[in-house]
C-alpha cells in the first residue's frame with residue numbers, strides 16, 4: 663500500500679529540493695510507493711501546478727498520485743507523514759524567533775487540520791521556523807494525536823556539526839558519529855562534541871583522544887560551537903536566502919531515520935521532553951535519540967558537566983520564553 667505524505671510550503675525553496683527525494687523513495691524506502699499531497703496558500707496555486715507538472719515529468723515508478731491544494735483539510739486527509747515546511751523564512755539580521763508572531767498561527771491552524779484529518783499515527787516533522795515552538799503549538803492543537811508523533815528539525819545542525827568536524831580532522835563525514843545538538847534550533851543551541859567518535863576501520867576512537875591536540879580540544883569548545891550556531895545566518899548572509907538544499911536534505915535524513923530506524927548511531931531530533939537531563943517536561947527540545955520500529959527513544963545516562971549544563975539550560979530557557987511569547991501572540995489573535 664502507498665504511504666500518503668503531505669509537504670506544506672510546497673511551492674517554496676526547501677520543498678523544491680525535498681519533493682524529488684520523497685518521490686524517489688529516499689525517505690520511505692526504495693520500493694515503497696507514495697501518494698503526495700502538496701499544500702500552499704492560494705496565491706501560489708499556479709506555481710504549485712507547475713511543480714506538479716515537473717513531478718509528473720520525473721516519470722518515477724514509486725509516485726502514484728500528486729494532489730495539489732490550498733486547503734489543509736484536503737492536504738492532511740488520511741496522511742501517514744507530514745513535512746510542515748510552509749512558513750516565512752527569516753532575512754538577514756533577524757533571529758528565528760522574530761518569525762514567531764507570523765508563523766505560530768499557521769501551525770495552530772495546521773494542528774487543528776491534522777487533528778481532524780490525519781491518521782492518528784501520523785509522523786509530523788516541523789521544519790518551518792521557529793521550528794521547536796511551531797511543533798509544540800501544532801501538537802497542542804492536535805490533542806488526539808500522541809505528542810510523540812511530533813518532532814522538529816535539528817538534523818541540519820547535526821549535519822553541519824558533523825561536516826565541520828570531519829573537515830577539521832580531514833576524515834570522511836560518515837565516520838564522524840554521535841555529535842549531539844541540544845535544545846533550540848537557534849543561536850542558543852548547544853552543539854556537543856563530547857561523546858562523538860571517529861570510526862577508523864573497526865575502531866571507534868573518542869573525539870577527545872582522536873589527535874590529542876590541545877588546539878583541537880579548544881576549537882571544539884569555542885569556534886566549533888559558534889560556527890554551528892551561526893551557520894544559518896552565514897548562509898542567509900551569503901545567499902540572500904535561507905538554506906534550502908541542505909534543509910531539504912536534513913529533512914530527508916530526519917524522516918528516513920524516524921521511518922526506517924537509526925541502527926548503530928544517535929541522531930538529534932527536537933522531541934517533547936519527559937524531564938530527561940533536567941529539561942522541563944513538555945518542552946520541544948533537541949536530544950540525542952535512537953529510533954526502532956518508528957519509536958523514538960532519548961539516549962539517557964550521558965554525563966552532563968558544568969560547561970554542558972549551563973548551555974543546555976540557556977537554550978531551554980529560550981524555548982520556555984518562546985513558548986510563552988507564542989501563547990500570548992495566539993491569545994491576542996483570538
Ligand SMILES: NC(=O)c1ccc[n+]([C@@H]2O[C@H](COP(=O)([O-])OP(=O)(O)OC[C@H]3O[C@@H](n4cnc5c(N)ncnc54)[C@H](O)[C@@H]3O)[C@@H](O)[C@H]2O)c1
Nearest residue numbers: 671673674675676702748749750751789790791815818909
Ligand atoms: N529547521 C530548519 O533547519 C530550517 C532550515 C531552513 C529553513 N527553515 C525554515 O523553513 C521555512 C520555509 O523555508 P523556505 O526557504 O522553503 O521558504 P519559502 O519562502 O521559499 O517557502 C515557504 C512557502 O510556504 C508557503 N506558505 C506560507 N504560509 C503557508 C501556509 N499557511 N500553508 C502552507 N504554505 C504556506 C509560502 O507560500 C511559500 O511557498 C522557513 O520558516 C525557514 O526559516 C528551517
Ligand SMILES: O=C(O)C[C@H](O)C(=O)O
Nearest residue numbers: 752758791894895904905
Ligand atoms: O537560519 C535560518 O533562519 C534558516 C534555517 O533555520 C537554517 O538553519 O539555515
